[in-house]
Amino acid sequence: MTILMYHKVDLVNPTMWWVTVDQFYRQMRELRGKQVVYLDDYEPRNPNQVVITFDGIYKNILQYAAPILQEFNYPFELFLSSDFIGGNNEFDAVEPLADFADLAELKKLTAMNGRLQWHTRSHRDLSNEIAAEIEIELQVPEEIRQLDFSGFKWFAYPYGNFNSDLLQQVKNKFIGAVSCHQGNDIDRHCLNRLTVTNDTKLGGSTIAAVITSYNYGAFLTEAIESVLRQTRLPDEILISDDASTDDTYEIATLYQEKYPDLIKVNRNEENLGIVNHFNKAVKLTNADYVAILGADNRFRSDYLDKTSEILDLEPEVAIAYTDFALFGNRAHLVFQDFPQEWRGEIKLDRFFIVNFPNFDEVHRQYLLETGNFIHGSSMFRRKAFMEVGGYVSKSEQPEDYGLFQRIVKAGWQAKRSPLPLLEYRQHSKYQANIQLTSYGALQLYKGQVRDYQAQIQGYQAQISQYGLAQEQLQKELAQSQTELTNAQIERQRTQAYVQQVCAEFDQLQTDSHHLRVNLSAVHAELHAVRASVADSHEQVRRKQTKIEELRTKIQRLRVELERTQTRLIAVESSKFWKLRKAWFKLKRLFGVRENDAFEAPTDSLGSAPSQEVSAPPQPPAARSYNPTLAYELWMQQHTPTAVDLQDMANLIKIFAKQPRVSVVMPVYNPTIQFLREAIESVLAQVYSNWELCIADDASLNPLVRETLEEYANQDERIRVVFRTENGHISRASNSALEVATGEFIALLDHDDVLAPEALYEMVLMLNKHPEADMIYSDEDKIDAENRRKFPFFKPDWCPDSFLSRMYTCHLGFYRRSLITEIGGFRVGFEGSQDYDLVLRLTEKTNQIFHIPKILYHWRIHEHSASSGAVAKPYAYEAGQRAIAEALERRGEPGQVTEIAQHRGHYIVRYDIKTHDLVSIIIPTRDLGRFLNQCLESIFENSTYPNYEVILVDNGSTEPYTEKVISDWLNREPNRFRCYSYGIPFNYSKLNNYGVSKASGKYLLFLNNDTEVIAPDWIEAMVEHSQRSSIGAVGARLLYSDNTIQHAGVILGIGGVGGHLHKCLDANATGHFDRLVDTLNYSAVTAACLMCRREVFEAAGGFNEDLAVAFNDVEFCLKILRAGFRNICLPHAKLYHHESKSRGYEDTPEKKLRFNGEIAYIRDRWSSILDHDPCYSPHLSLKHEEECRIRETEESQVQLELTIQLRQSKNTLKRVRDRLNTTQEQLEQVQGKVAAMETSKFWKIRQQWFQIKQVLRLSSSVKEREL
Amino acid sequence: MLQPLEELENFYQQEEDPWSYETTPDDAKRRSIIVSEIPERSYGKVLDIGCGHGFVTRELPGEDILGVDISNNAIQQAMKLSVHQSKAKRLRFLNASIFELDAVLSETYDLVVITGVLYSQYIGESKTLVRQIVDKLLNSNGVLVCSHINDWYSMRFPYLLLESYFFEYREYTQRLEVYVK
């Protein structure tokens, strides 16, 4: 049907005779359904045949066209002009220079399915040549003919020109010939050819790519990018949003703005579900083939090319399916679900390739009867889709399976492309549900901002142009107005004159001569007026043309603007929510922050661009930390979704224990709205075996009763006791307890909210630990607008910490039999009645468990107890009494004081039973000055009556140190002793040795660079050490600059343990005021550590395998294992004159040892190191000075992305607003100019009419005169 | 429009390190990102197409690393600079255009790196051919790493995309892609 004519195929196309490689490839692809043949086989009338020909022959055909022709396996014809072989086209001055192929290259072409044909020797126009010349030109030299024995049977007319003589000669020599325009489509000796240029389209099929998203906005950019970068672009793209609640639609429309001709967007106002949605989406497209891509997946870039090839080549095939590659964090699991024989290669542990079977007869039957192996993104023919009625909803079968079955049943074939063309994401339910932010989306927004800004600039330029035009116009207008005024004055004068003339006409008839003179003067003047009016008219016209010009210019600019915009990237991107380890490494290495590409950030979180990119390695720059945002992110990741809740509900069914839980809620004058929310939160519990026991403490508001009754009627699990008189919280709570029948009690305040999974989690814990008597969870605050904040992440049960504050609090879950046993709540402890309750209850049991999940939201509003400690002073006093009584009951008497300025925080000072001997053990070596300061401060300040100091000298050599020691031996002959122990440094051995020399009941390990601050430090430590449950007692240590060096060790920081709140000011109160509390810690530093000898022995002393680091941590862990608790005292205060920058690891070999010690400890203690029971698993182990919410590396990235994304979105919004206002401005200016034009036009018309009138008048004068 | 070869040659003639890669922190960053994104495994033959003076080439992993560039002057610089490298023995350089590689090279590679080359300034409109050539050079299971200024780069190779992300670079954004064949 067609013979194609090409000349040059190259990287670029400077003129129409060149076709670029990519366009050539496209054209070759468009021929895929056709039969490409040699001219010898060409049947002009066969509509399916095509011949590809080249004239020249240029070198670039070998380099750029031939490889592509080979890929498609097409034969092609080469019309050769032999004079140019090995030369170039210098002779053709208008064409850019190009080389012709030499003989060897021609030979290569023939080896690649090219066939040489004849195009004369010199490429002269033979239609004007004499026969002899023609004869020569048609002669193929023998050495050329040698190049291709099957060729040179066809001829091409130079320039396509021929006459009948030439035609005749050609007929004699060749079996056929081609022209380009002069010939026709059937005559074998003058067949026309189609001149192919870069834009020529050769037909072929069309493809629609449909991207469907339901809340997959996070992955959407990746999906769209994968379609936009296909090697064969689709002819239309539909992004279809099934009523997502995320930013799917926003992203889709941004892309549509970038590619208005390619992308369409559909948004369903209501979620239609897959079947209706897909049917609708397919109907919104028109192309021959359709492929649907779920927004969480990606096409490999040759997906459309390879699948459409199948449909192009095989008309009986309606479905082109492919293999796929699973990726994402669940990929390896899903992979295992596929039958063994389908499981293919695994690429770099990331892509798991599934090879589906070919569509043979066996598998045709398999598809019809057994199961599906054609994935839902397979490409199908629209025709077949319509024929079988599209997707049909069937509950027992996935919609795509049904569709493919029906298509195959209708007689169509399917065919497999055996390549993993679909990248099929397998993400967890979690990932799918939480809104991940994507780096891709960020790029999109940033790109959009850039576009808009460019647009604004454009508009502003226009505006200033208009401004200029306006100014110009105004100037000109002013000018013409002056002219007009002049003309007007003139006219008036003339008018007056004419009138005068008229009036005088009769009398002056006789004096006609005079009149005539007058008249001619009038005429002359009139002429001038007319001229001047015409002139100003002309000026206006000129101006209008100018405006017109300006307008077209603006129009042009606008078009250009649009064009640039489309070129400006939109943002390619594939999603990248996971910036990787490498990136972090790098950032750390260089201290780089990502530059904010657009305006200054508005958030305080914004990153300041840093220039010191090449700075040497330094510790990670402290990222500004936003607790609110961090918690938001945490919630996203830790709040169960509807699906998760459903799963829980299903799980409950298999719980062995499903006890009834009585939720006890005393009510007094609540805000009705909050009361409702509290009750609703119980009704919403996933765990359903509960009863809600409400005691109304004679609330004044009648609505309370009404509301409670309403609920009691609505659900029989809700029971309400109306107390007749107000008895305050303890009595009210007891009233509610009285009607409770459950095995467990959960306490709920009348304006707080339970998480829907709260009771489920409690019961789950019970199933794991049936012995549990008390369970508590973490909690946060919720404000009047239901915003959650201030998460309180708690440690596991720490009895001593509990004496410093009521920290278990909400949600508390207690065995009812125990509560009954202790008599419920006590009157007189109102406000701290729950504190008192737990104090008493925990004396009865130690089966106390902690769920580190936020299950309770404590309402803060104007009237609530949690909004300010000032609210109920009596409560704190009650708390103090509750503790004091507990101490009595426990036989550990002491003084309880409330800590000033920290209501609800207490300090207990136990009475010391006997002042037994304390042995202070100080290993030392040189550093006499420090040692002296240390000893001085001990002997001068300490008030404890009974102690000894044992110095273990590890080989001091400085004379000064020796002098210090001998001085003190003299000064304190009874209380001070020194033992030399000259071993290689081993801190454990030194201490153990010291113990062997000590005679005290209490051992106090102390570093030689400490200095006592609190005179009663020994008393404070003995107070706790004497208690049989207590193991190690630590102290509060300060650096010389009054910042915190040690306030307790948190396990896991830095791998083994680190000092929390290090370097904070000595007066700082720390996270949730933890620095003022006396808390249990798993470990404390041995720079100052006291324990009873008995404890030391139970733990087996310091581990001598650990010479330098962490022997103290390990010692404490052994104490824990022996069944004691450790504690750290904020009031036992000393300086620790350690250098802040000190490191054990300052030389390579020390570093090696240090790491060795870390490994040693981790080997033995990793489970406790990974979860410090005195800390929360939700708090970070990466930051010593600050308590942050623990972030996974991913969420760190996400946090940053979220911040940036928010900024981008804000900027986008601002810029969009600016764009709008600029557009408005532009319109206003345009309007003004238009108004000016029209008003001017009317003015001039008016003037013109007036002048016409004068003219009429004067002509009547003239008439009369005649 | 294509940049003529003479211009490139002059460029490399007039200056060593004409783009100041060696002294620009953003390029140090670019290189270490590229290098750290190469999946960890052992690589035998490695090819860096459009290697320039070998700024990235030098840091690549692999037992036998070949850098090719269309500019002969670039290759001369690369050879000179690589002499001091500890890896010098593993580094080789060759003056060739990407479009002739399938003819010039008879081996195939475990890792192919292309950075800052696939711009229309250099390859015009010939993505299809680049894909074809790279495909001939890359082993099955081989890794392809591309890093380019996003605004000027519109390719995508038909392999599984291990990684694709962006980082700030000078006044631009670089798009890094890692594929496995």
Ligand SMILES: C[S@@+](CC[C@H](N)C(=O)[O-])C[C@H]1O[C@@H](n2cnc3c(N)ncnc32)[C@H](O)[C@@H]1O
């Ligand atoms: C911007 S430099 C990038 C150099 C190096 N890859 C890097 O990232 O540091 C681009 C290089 O591509 C080379 N180049 C341009 N066209 C090429 C072609 N067709 N074949 C091979 N190299 C080419 C240029 O000579 C130049 O050295």
